[in-house]
Amino acid sequence: MSFPDGHPLITGPKTGVLLVNLGTPDGYDVKSMRRYLGEFLSDPRVIEAPAWLWKPILHGIILNTRPKKSGKAYEKIWIRETNESPLRFYTRKQADSVAERFKESGVVVDWAMRYGTPSIADGMAALEEAGCRKILVLALYPQYSAATTASVHDKAFDYLKSRRWQPAVRTIDGFHDHPDYIAALAGSVRAHLRDKPEPDMILCSFHGLPRENLDKGDPYHCFCQKTGRLLAEALDMGPERFRVVFQSRFGPKEWLQPYADKTVEELAKSGTKSIAMISPGFVADCVETLEELAIGLQETFHENGGESFDYIPCLNDQPAMVDLLEGLIRRELGGWVS
Numbered sequence: 001m002s003f004p005d006g007h008p009l010i011t012g013p014k015t016g017v018l019l020v021n022l023g024t025p026d027g028y029d030v031k032s033m034r035r036y037l038g039e040f041l042s043d044p045r046v047i048e049a050p051a052w053l054w055k056p057i058l059h060g061i062i063l064n065t066r067p068k069k070s071g072k073a074y075e076k077i078w079i080r081e082t083n084e085s086p087l088r089f090y091t092r093k094q095a096d097s098v099a100e101r102f103k104e105s106g107v108v109v110d111w112a113m114r115y116g117t118p119s120i121a122d123g124m125a126a127l128e129e130a131g132c133r134k135i136l137v138l139a140l141y142p143q144y145s146a147a148t149t150a151s152v153h154d155k156a157f158d159y160l161k162s163r164r165w166q167p168a169v170r171t172i173d174g175f176h177d178h179p180d181y182i183a184a185l186a187g188s189v190r191a192h193l194r195d196k197p198e199p200d201m202i203l204c205s206f207h208g209l210p211r212e213n214l215d216k217g218d219p220y221h222c223f224c225q226k227t228g229r230l231l232a233e234a235l236d237m238g239p240e241r242f243r244v245v246f247q248s249r250f251g252p253k254e255w256l257q258p259y260a261d262k263t264v265e266e267l268a269k270s271g272t273k274s275i276a277m278i279s280p281g282f283v284a285d286c287v288e289t290l291e292e293l294a295i296g297l298q299e300t301f302h303e304n305g306g307e308s309f310d311y312i313p314c315l316n317d318q319p320a321m322v323d324l325l326e327g328l329i330r331r332e333l334g335g336w337v338s
Helices: 030-040 051-077 086-101 122-127 149-161 179-193 209-215 220-234 258-270 287-303 319-332
Strands: 014-024 108-116 132-139 170-171 201-207 242-248 274-278 310-311
Touching: 014 030, 014 086, 014 122, 014 149, 014 242, 030 051, 030 108, 051 287, 086 287, 086 319, 108 122, 108 149, 122 132, 132 149, 132 310, 149 170, 179 220, 179 274, 179 310, 179 319, 201 220, 201 258, 209 220, 209 319, 220 242, 242 258, 242 287, 258 274, 258 287, 274 287, 287 310
Parallel strands: 014 108, 014 132, 132 170, 201 242, 201 274, 274 310
Antiparallel strands: none
Protein backbone atom coordinates (compact mmCIF):
# COMPACT_ATOMS: atom_id res chain seq x y z
CA MET A 1 0.00 0.00 0.00
CA SER A 2 1.33 3.43 -0.93
CA PHE A 3 0.49 6.82 0.62
CA PRO A 4 0.73 10.37 -0.75
CA ASP A 5 3.87 12.33 0.03
CA GLY A 6 3.77 13.83 3.50
CA HIS A 7 1.09 11.40 4.77
CA PRO A 8 1.55 10.79 8.54
CA LEU A 9 2.97 7.43 9.58
CA ILE A 10 0.28 4.84 10.27
CA THR A 11 1.03 2.01 12.65
CA GLY A 12 -1.01 -1.09 13.30
CA PRO A 13 -3.94 -0.47 15.68
CA LYS A 14 -3.31 -1.44 19.30
CA THR A 15 -5.54 -2.39 22.19
CA GLY A 16 -5.47 -0.42 25.44
CA VAL A 17 -6.61 -0.96 29.01
CA LEU A 18 -7.40 1.91 31.37
CA LEU A 19 -7.55 1.00 35.07
CA VAL A 20 -9.62 3.62 36.89
CA ASN A 21 -9.86 4.17 40.63
CA LEU A 22 -11.90 6.66 42.64
CA GLY A 23 -9.51 9.56 42.98
CA THR A 24 -7.12 11.44 45.17
CA PRO A 25 -6.06 14.99 45.94
CA ASP A 26 -2.63 16.07 44.73
CA GLY A 27 -1.73 17.11 48.27
CA TYR A 28 -3.25 17.42 51.72
CA ASP A 29 -3.14 21.23 51.79
CA VAL A 30 -6.44 23.09 51.87
CA LYS A 31 -6.26 24.25 48.24
CA SER A 32 -5.66 20.74 46.90
CA MET A 33 -8.36 19.28 49.12
CA ARG A 34 -10.90 21.93 48.09
CA ARG A 35 -10.23 21.27 44.41
CA TYR A 36 -10.57 17.51 44.87
CA LEU A 37 -13.67 17.63 47.06
CA GLY A 38 -15.26 20.19 44.76
CA GLU A 39 -15.01 17.80 41.83
CA PHE A 40 -16.05 14.76 43.85
CA LEU A 41 -19.05 16.32 45.56
CA SER A 42 -20.24 18.02 42.35
CA ASP A 43 -20.83 14.65 40.69
CA PRO A 44 -24.61 14.11 40.45
CA ARG A 45 -23.95 10.37 40.63
CA VAL A 46 -22.51 10.91 44.12
CA ILE A 47 -24.91 13.55 45.45
CA GLU A 48 -28.37 12.88 44.07
CA ALA A 49 -29.90 16.21 45.00
CA PRO A 50 -31.20 19.10 42.87
CA ALA A 51 -28.35 21.42 41.88
CA TRP A 52 -30.26 24.48 43.09
CA LEU A 53 -30.39 22.95 46.57
CA TRP A 54 -26.99 21.27 46.76
CA LYS A 55 -24.62 23.79 45.16
CA PRO A 56 -25.17 26.59 47.71
CA ILE A 57 -24.54 24.07 50.52
CA LEU A 58 -21.44 22.70 48.79
CA HIS A 59 -19.84 26.04 47.93
CA GLY A 60 -21.16 28.03 50.87
CA ILE A 61 -20.51 25.58 53.69
CA ILE A 62 -18.81 22.28 52.87
CA LEU A 63 -15.93 23.55 50.72
CA ASN A 64 -15.18 26.16 53.37
CA THR A 65 -15.01 23.69 56.26
CA ARG A 66 -14.36 20.14 55.09
CA PRO A 67 -11.04 20.60 53.17
CA LYS A 68 -9.09 21.38 56.34
CA LYS A 69 -10.54 18.41 58.23
CA SER A 70 -10.06 16.02 55.30
CA GLY A 71 -6.54 17.34 54.76
CA LYS A 72 -5.60 16.36 58.31
CA ALA A 73 -6.85 12.83 57.64
CA TYR A 74 -4.78 12.58 54.45
CA GLU A 75 -1.72 13.97 56.21
CA LYS A 76 -1.77 11.00 58.61
CA ILE A 77 -1.46 8.45 55.81
CA TRP A 78 0.43 10.43 53.12
CA ILE A 79 3.43 8.65 51.57
CA ARG A 80 6.23 11.15 52.07
CA GLU A 81 8.82 9.28 49.98
CA THR A 82 6.83 9.67 46.76
CA ASN A 83 4.67 12.63 47.89
CA GLU A 84 1.35 11.00 47.07
CA SER A 85 -1.62 9.29 48.63
CA PRO A 86 -1.61 5.50 49.08
CA LEU A 87 -4.45 5.20 46.56
CA ARG A 88 -2.38 6.82 43.81
CA PHE A 89 0.71 4.84 44.82
CA TYR A 90 -0.98 1.43 44.72
CA THR A 91 -3.09 2.13 41.62
CA ARG A 92 0.08 3.00 39.71
CA LYS A 93 1.82 -0.12 41.05
CA GLN A 94 -1.11 -2.26 39.94
CA ALA A 95 -1.05 -0.76 36.46
CA ASP A 96 2.72 -1.21 36.14
CA SER A 97 2.50 -4.85 37.20
CA VAL A 98 -0.39 -5.57 34.86
CA ALA A 99 1.42 -3.83 31.99
CA GLU A 100 4.37 -6.16 32.53
CA ARG A 101 2.05 -9.17 32.14
CA PHE A 102 0.83 -7.89 28.75
CA LYS A 103 4.13 -6.65 27.38
CA GLU A 104 4.49 -9.52 24.91
CA SER A 105 0.93 -9.22 23.58
CA GLY A 106 1.26 -5.53 22.76
CA VAL A 107 -1.63 -4.44 24.98
CA VAL A 108 -1.04 -0.92 26.37
CA VAL A 109 -2.01 -0.49 30.04
CA ASP A 110 -2.50 2.88 31.74
CA TRP A 111 -4.33 4.19 34.81
CA ALA A 112 -6.49 7.15 35.76
CA MET A 113 -8.66 8.59 38.52
CA ARG A 114 -12.34 9.48 38.36
CA TYR A 115 -11.64 12.59 40.44
CA GLY A 116 -8.30 14.38 40.44
CA THR A 117 -5.32 13.51 38.30
CA PRO A 118 -4.56 11.81 36.02
CA SER A 119 -8.07 12.20 34.68
CA ILE A 120 -10.00 9.65 32.65
CA ALA A 121 -9.90 11.97 29.63
CA ASP A 122 -6.11 12.21 29.92
CA GLY A 123 -5.83 8.44 30.22
CA MET A 124 -8.05 7.80 27.19
CA ALA A 125 -6.13 10.37 25.18
CA ALA A 126 -2.80 8.81 26.15
CA LEU A 127 -3.98 5.41 24.96
CA GLU A 128 -5.15 6.88 21.66
CA GLU A 129 -1.80 8.67 21.30
CA ALA A 130 -0.17 5.25 21.74
CA GLY A 131 -2.17 3.96 18.78
CA CYS A 132 -5.02 2.22 20.61
CA ARG A 133 -8.20 1.92 18.58
CA LYS A 134 -9.81 -0.47 21.09
CA ILE A 135 -9.93 0.41 24.79
CA LEU A 136 -11.13 -1.51 27.82
CA VAL A 137 -12.14 0.76 30.71
CA LEU A 138 -11.85 -1.24 33.92
CA ALA A 139 -13.30 0.54 36.94
CA LEU A 140 -11.53 -0.80 40.02
CA TYR A 141 -14.70 -1.22 42.06
CA PRO A 142 -15.53 -4.86 42.83
CA GLN A 143 -19.17 -4.06 43.72
CA TYR A 144 -21.03 -2.10 41.04
CA SER A 145 -22.84 1.08 42.04
CA ALA A 146 -24.21 3.98 40.06
CA ALA A 147 -22.22 6.28 42.37
CA THR A 148 -18.91 4.65 41.45
CA THR A 149 -18.74 2.36 38.42
CA ALA A 150 -21.41 4.19 36.41
CA SER A 151 -19.72 7.51 37.13
CA VAL A 152 -16.47 6.19 35.65
CA HIS A 153 -18.32 5.07 32.55
CA ASP A 154 -20.03 8.46 32.30
CA LYS A 155 -16.65 10.18 32.15
CA ALA A 156 -15.28 7.74 29.59
CA PHE A 157 -18.29 8.30 27.35
CA ASP A 158 -18.02 12.06 27.83
CA TYR A 159 -14.53 11.78 26.37
CA LEU A 160 -15.88 9.84 23.39
CA LYS A 161 -18.27 12.70 22.66
CA SER A 162 -15.23 14.87 21.91
CA ARG A 163 -13.72 12.44 19.39
CA ARG A 164 -14.47 12.63 15.70
CA TRP A 165 -13.01 9.14 15.21
CA GLN A 166 -14.00 7.25 18.32
CA PRO A 167 -12.13 4.17 19.50
CA ALA A 168 -14.14 1.05 20.28
CA VAL A 169 -14.71 0.88 24.04
CA ARG A 170 -15.66 -1.89 26.43
CA THR A 171 -16.45 -1.63 30.13
CA ILE A 172 -16.75 -4.06 33.03
CA ASP A 173 -19.49 -3.78 35.65
CA GLY A 174 -17.65 -5.31 38.61
CA PHE A 175 -16.29 -8.56 40.01
CA HIS A 176 -17.92 -8.88 43.42
CA ASP A 177 -18.29 -12.65 43.23
CA HIS A 178 -15.38 -13.57 40.97
CA PRO A 179 -13.74 -16.75 42.37
CA ASP A 180 -10.23 -15.29 42.05
CA TYR A 181 -11.30 -12.15 43.92
CA ILE A 182 -12.83 -14.14 46.79
CA ALA A 183 -9.80 -16.46 46.91
CA ALA A 184 -7.44 -13.47 47.00
CA LEU A 185 -9.39 -11.89 49.87
CA ALA A 186 -9.47 -15.13 51.85
CA GLY A 187 -5.77 -15.65 51.23
CA SER A 188 -4.96 -12.16 52.47
CA VAL A 189 -6.96 -12.72 55.68
CA ARG A 190 -5.23 -16.04 56.39
CA ALA A 191 -1.79 -14.63 55.65
CA HIS A 192 -2.29 -11.57 57.84
CA LEU A 193 -3.62 -13.53 60.81
CA ARG A 194 -1.42 -16.61 60.41
CA ASP A 195 0.89 -15.97 63.36
CA LYS A 196 -1.67 -14.16 65.53
CA PRO A 197 -4.39 -15.31 67.94
CA GLU A 198 -7.72 -15.75 66.20
CA PRO A 199 -9.85 -12.60 66.61
CA ASP A 200 -13.22 -12.86 68.32
CA MET A 201 -14.83 -11.15 65.33
CA ILE A 202 -13.96 -10.22 61.75
CA LEU A 203 -15.79 -7.18 60.41
CA CYS A 204 -16.09 -6.96 56.63
CA SER A 205 -16.55 -3.24 56.00
CA PHE A 206 -17.81 -1.66 52.78
CA HIS A 207 -18.17 2.01 51.94
CA GLY A 208 -21.71 3.09 52.69
CA LEU A 209 -24.33 4.70 50.47
CA PRO A 210 -27.59 6.44 51.32
CA ARG A 211 -30.33 3.88 51.93
CA GLU A 212 -32.45 5.55 49.25
CA ASN A 213 -29.97 4.34 46.60
CA LEU A 214 -30.97 0.78 47.43
CA ASP A 215 -34.64 1.69 47.35
CA LYS A 216 -34.15 3.20 43.88
CA GLY A 217 -32.72 -0.08 42.57
CA ASP A 218 -28.94 0.26 43.00
CA PRO A 219 -27.56 -3.31 43.37
CA TYR A 220 -24.53 -2.27 45.45
CA HIS A 221 -25.90 -3.43 48.81
CA CYS A 222 -26.72 -6.88 47.42
CA PHE A 223 -23.28 -7.22 45.84
CA CYS A 224 -21.57 -6.27 49.11
CA GLN A 225 -23.61 -8.84 51.01
CA LYS A 226 -22.72 -11.52 48.49
CA THR A 227 -19.01 -10.68 48.68
CA GLY A 228 -19.24 -10.90 52.45
CA ARG A 229 -21.10 -14.22 52.37
CA LEU A 230 -18.65 -15.79 49.92
CA LEU A 231 -15.67 -14.57 51.92
CA ALA A 232 -17.14 -15.95 55.16
CA GLU A 233 -17.72 -19.29 53.45
CA ALA A 234 -14.16 -19.34 52.12
CA LEU A 235 -12.90 -18.70 55.65
CA ASP A 236 -15.38 -21.24 57.10
CA MET A 237 -16.79 -18.64 59.50
CA GLY A 238 -20.36 -18.18 60.68
CA PRO A 239 -22.26 -15.01 61.68
CA GLU A 240 -21.11 -15.33 65.27
CA ARG A 241 -17.58 -14.46 64.13
CA PHE A 242 -18.06 -12.62 60.81
CA ARG A 243 -20.25 -9.59 60.03
CA VAL A 244 -20.75 -7.18 57.15
CA VAL A 245 -20.85 -3.48 58.09
CA PHE A 246 -20.87 -0.16 56.24
CA GLN A 247 -18.56 2.80 56.86
CA SER A 248 -18.11 6.46 55.85
CA ARG A 249 -21.65 7.78 56.16
CA PHE A 250 -22.07 11.47 55.47
CA GLY A 251 -24.92 13.87 56.15
CA PRO A 252 -28.26 13.43 57.95
CA LYS A 253 -29.87 10.77 55.75
CA GLU A 254 -30.13 7.10 56.68
CA TRP A 255 -27.32 5.08 55.11
CA LEU A 256 -26.83 1.36 54.59
CA GLN A 257 -26.66 -0.47 57.89
CA PRO A 258 -25.26 -1.79 60.18
CA TYR A 259 -22.88 1.15 60.65
CA ALA A 260 -19.23 0.21 61.14
CA ASP A 261 -18.50 2.74 63.89
CA LYS A 262 -21.59 1.85 65.93
CA THR A 263 -20.86 -1.87 65.56
CA VAL A 264 -17.27 -1.50 66.73
CA GLU A 265 -18.40 0.51 69.74
CA GLU A 266 -21.13 -2.00 70.63
CA LEU A 267 -18.81 -4.99 70.29
CA ALA A 268 -16.24 -3.43 72.59
CA LYS A 269 -18.87 -2.49 75.20
CA SER A 270 -20.40 -5.98 75.11
CA GLY A 271 -17.11 -7.69 75.93
CA THR A 272 -15.57 -8.51 72.58
CA LYS A 273 -11.83 -8.29 73.21
CA SER A 274 -10.37 -8.67 69.72
CA ILE A 275 -11.53 -7.82 66.23
CA ALA A 276 -10.00 -7.72 62.76
CA MET A 277 -11.31 -5.50 59.95
CA ILE A 278 -11.07 -5.90 56.21
CA SER A 279 -12.54 -3.57 53.58
CA PRO A 280 -13.05 -5.57 50.36
CA GLY A 281 -14.82 -2.75 48.53
CA PHE A 282 -11.42 -1.14 48.01
CA VAL A 283 -8.69 -2.83 45.96
CA ALA A 284 -6.10 -0.31 47.18
CA ASP A 285 -5.61 1.22 50.59
CA CYS A 286 -6.78 4.81 50.92
CA VAL A 287 -7.91 7.37 53.47
CA GLU A 288 -11.12 5.43 54.14
CA THR A 289 -9.18 2.31 55.12
CA LEU A 290 -5.95 3.62 56.63
CA GLU A 291 -7.31 6.64 58.50
CA GLU A 292 -10.96 5.84 59.09
CA LEU A 293 -10.59 2.15 59.93
CA ALA A 294 -7.00 1.43 60.94
CA ILE A 295 -6.68 4.63 63.01
CA GLY A 296 -10.16 5.94 63.79
CA LEU A 297 -12.07 2.74 64.52
CA GLN A 298 -9.11 1.26 66.35
CA GLU A 299 -9.32 4.24 68.72
CA THR A 300 -13.08 3.70 69.08
CA PHE A 301 -12.56 0.03 69.93
CA HIS A 302 -9.92 0.71 72.56
CA GLU A 303 -11.82 3.64 74.09
CA ASN A 304 -14.81 1.37 74.71
CA GLY A 305 -12.98 -1.52 76.31
CA GLY A 306 -11.62 -3.52 73.40
CA GLU A 307 -8.08 -4.85 73.59
CA SER A 308 -6.78 -6.10 70.23
CA PHE A 309 -7.64 -4.46 66.90
CA ASP A 310 -6.17 -5.65 63.61
CA TYR A 311 -6.60 -4.01 60.21
CA ILE A 312 -6.10 -6.35 57.24
CA PRO A 313 -4.72 -4.32 54.29
CA CYS A 314 -6.36 -4.19 50.88
CA LEU A 315 -5.04 -6.41 48.12
CA ASN A 316 -2.97 -3.48 46.80
CA ASP A 317 -0.18 -4.78 44.54
CA GLN A 318 -0.11 -8.32 45.93
CA PRO A 319 0.51 -10.97 43.24
CA ALA A 320 -3.02 -12.32 43.78
CA MET A 321 -4.44 -8.88 42.90
CA VAL A 322 -2.34 -8.66 39.76
CA ASP A 323 -3.41 -12.20 38.84
CA LEU A 324 -7.05 -11.19 39.27
CA LEU A 325 -6.68 -8.11 37.08
CA GLU A 326 -4.84 -10.05 34.42
CA GLY A 327 -7.58 -12.68 34.34
CA LEU A 328 -10.35 -10.09 34.15
CA ILE A 329 -8.60 -8.25 31.34
CA ARG A 330 -7.90 -11.37 29.30
CA ARG A 331 -11.55 -12.37 29.63
CA GLU A 332 -12.85 -8.94 28.62
CA LEU A 333 -10.45 -8.62 25.68
CA GLY A 334 -11.78 -11.82 24.10
CA GLY A 335 -12.08 -11.33 20.36
CA TRP A 336 -9.83 -8.29 20.46
CA VAL A 337 -6.62 -9.99 21.53
CA SER A 338 -5.76 -13.62 20.87
